[in-house]
Amino acid sequence: MTLSEEVRERLADLVELQPTKNSELQERWGLESGSEVHQYLENELGEYYYRDEDSYIRATAEANDLVDVEPGVEAEEGEDVPSVVRVPDLQRRVFEVLAGPDERSQSVVSVLHDLREAFDIDPSADEVRSALQALKRKGVVEVVYRTVPTFKLAAPREDIEVETAQKN
Template sequence: MSLSDEARERLADIVTLQPTKNKELQDRWGMESGSEVHQYLESELSDYYYRDDDSLIRATAEGVDLVDVEPSVPPEEEGGIPDRIRVPELHVQVLDVLAGPEERSESVVSVLGKLREEFGIDPDVEAVRDALGSLRRKNVVEVEYRTVPTFRLAAERSSFDVETIES
């Protein structure tokens, strides 16, 4: 199966963002719905992606080999705290302000307030929630359920490196 330039770029997005969800790809690719993402994956990239046990989208080994990007979480790191992750700038900023592993976990709104104060940015609440979810899937953030879900780092900031990817 020969891939178009667009399909190759989108496969690179999957490799870079994995493990990911339809919503992340929908936002990245400017699509209208998760259904449109699913349809694209099935029609253009069916041989190069799969859904793991948690229904998260990942590239196959062959898919990773086809593109010249590094996975956001190296395959050997899956399940534990990774040595390195590759994430968009908002994710990096969230990691910078998020409560540490020994601190009290905090809500999405609390993280949003810290982002406004620390970086002078005003991202959408959903963007912050999505960033926290993505970081959780990469095993560097953990969730604690109280009245609302709250978040904190799963490990000390110094235990993993963070590389910013282009949005």
């Protein structure tokens, strides 16, 4: 099957962002809803993706071979924490300011304040929460439940290479 340029680009996004969810693809692709993403996946990429046991969207091995991008997560054999992750810019910045594995975990608001101070940016709390959850899915952030969920790195910062995923 020959893929159109748009389908190939979107397949590359899926490979690069995996594990991902509808809302991340919706934002990347500029679609109106998660339903549109689902419909696109089913109609155009049905044979190139699957949902894992946690319902996250992942690319098939064939999809990985069809596009010239690196998968969103690379882990060494037998390692729990990936050695390389490819993420959007906000997630990279969250990773840079988030408490390390031996430090006290941080709330979403605490991370938001650190982002404002370190990078002079002003994302919403929802955007920060979403970035933290995406990093958790990729295995580089863990949640510590206190009064509210808090977050910290799952491994020392120097053990994980974080690359910024390229937007189309």
